[in-house]
Amino acid sequence: MVIERAVAAGRRVTGAPEWPTAAGLLLGLLAMVEVALRPATSGPTVSVALLLGLCGTVPLALVRTQLVVAAVTTTAATSLILAGIGRPTGANLVVQLAILYLVGRRRSRWIAVPMALPFVGHPLIGPLWSIGGGAGAGRLADVLLAAAATVAVAAGIARRLRREAAERAVSRRVIEDTLLEHVARGERARIARELHDVVAHHISMIAVQAETARLTTPGLPPEGARRLVGIAETARAALTEMRRLLGVLRSDAEGAPTRRPQPGLHQLNDLLDEARASTGAAARLVVHGRVVPLDPGIELTAYRITQEALTNARRHAPGAAVDVVLHYADDALRLSVRDNGPGPADRAPSGHGLVGMRERAAMVGGTLTVGPAPVSGFLVRATLPFPDPPTELPATSRSDALAPAPRDPA
Known part of the structure; x- marks a missing residue:
């Protein structure tokens, strides 16, 4: 109990911001008293001993703000005492060992180890550099001081290394947890996107076709x-459960799930209107070939690729005109988005947006390429193959193929 109370009291004292100043002044006073009470000292020796005693103790007050300065001053004073007077005071030894420990704990070993070298080498070269006839306190005392200095520095270095190792372990765990969380969120978002973009559309079509039939x-x-009624009800129940599952998957990845229909090619005009309104630059939609009805997954992929390409154009080529070209070929939809900006000089074809576009194209069996346009600007080109031979729309309905589709009342 007594030891625990003493340790607690010591921690409270050393935790106070003013303890170095108080301890330095107190130990300096004790050093002066010890020097004054020593026998056979008089004249200049007393003055020098008092000055060195103060220089070896009072710098303890600087350990919080100027630790290296305090260590250099204290070590120099203690070394001069060993070389010229012979025996440092008890307060000087306490301060010296405490500062050596603090230097080893708070500074690198390249600073801490040189601070202990004078005391480690003193038993070997002390007789050669002693001045004024001071023989020191004996070889045994020199050896004990060298051992104490070595232990103090080693203890401080070991404490610092343990603290750094613990900090690195904590940082590593935090980074690993963060990476795992991001990976999990990305995987949940990817699963939710694939389910909602592809499977949900087909389930909705099952319900609609069953009712129509x-x-x-x-x-x-x-x-x-x-x-047929049972098929429609089962499809609607599966769609409801899937939306509930998507709500769980997207709760922390993409926010609350939306109940609006997924966009398609019929909403490209709205997307271009938003781009023109936000930048003031021209944005055109050009359609080539025979317009045919497409799979909802292909339409959604084309819409998202166009959306990301327009976002990249606004970010990297503000004010540049953009052309969106849809080419309905016999076997695939070919989409290209080109701006007339400065090109990819300051934007390499990498990043999460381009990776996401490639993943969307690959998900429907297509390909995507990005890079500089033939003359100037940046070009995004995607090829999205048709799963089945498409059926050509009647001539009277081609003009309505890209018109906004009516919203699902659900």
Whole structure:
């Protein structure tokens, strides 16, 4: 109990911001008293001993702000005492060992080790550099001081190394946890995107086609009608459960899930209107080939690639005109987004946005290339193959293929 109370009291004292100043002044006073009480000292020797005693103790007050200065001053004073007077005071030894420990704990070993060298080498070369006939306190005392100085520096260095190792371990755990969390969020977002972008559309189509077949098939037997109703209800239930699952997956990755329909090519005009309104630059949509109805996953992929490309154009080429070209080929939809900005001099084809576009294109079996345009600017080109041979729209409906689709009341 007594030891625990003493340790607690010592921690309270050393934790106070003013303890170095108080300790330095107190130990300096004790050093002066010890020098004054020593026998066979008089004249200049007393004055020098008093001055060196103060220089070897009072610098303890600087350990919080100027530790290296305090260590150099104290070590120089103690070395001069050993060389010229012979025996440092007890207060001087306490301060010296404390400062050596603090230097080893708070500074690098390249600063701490040289501070202990004078005391380690004194037993060997002390008789050669002693001045004024001072023989020192004996070889045993010199050896004990060298050992104490070495232990103090080593203890401080060991404490610093343990602290740094603990800090590195904590930092490593924090980084690992953060990386795992980001990976988990990215994986949840990717799964949610794939489910919502592709599977949800097909489930919705199952429900719609089942209801359509039940209502438009003439002479349908009652049993067939009931089965079609069951198919529609099962599809709607699966869609509801999937939306609930997506809400869980996206809760911390992309925010609350939306109940709006996923965008498609019919909303490209709105996207370009937003781009023109935000930058004031020209943005055109050019359509080539025979417009055909596409799979919802392909339309969503084309929309997202266009959206990301327009965002990159606004970020890296502000004020540049952008052309979005849709080419309906026989086997694929070819999309290109080109701006007339300065080109990719200051933006290499890398980054999360371009990686995301490539992943979206690959998800539907397509490819995506990015790079400088033939003359100037930046070009994003995607090829999204058709899963099945598309059916050409009637001529009267081609003009409405890219018009905004009606919103789902759900």
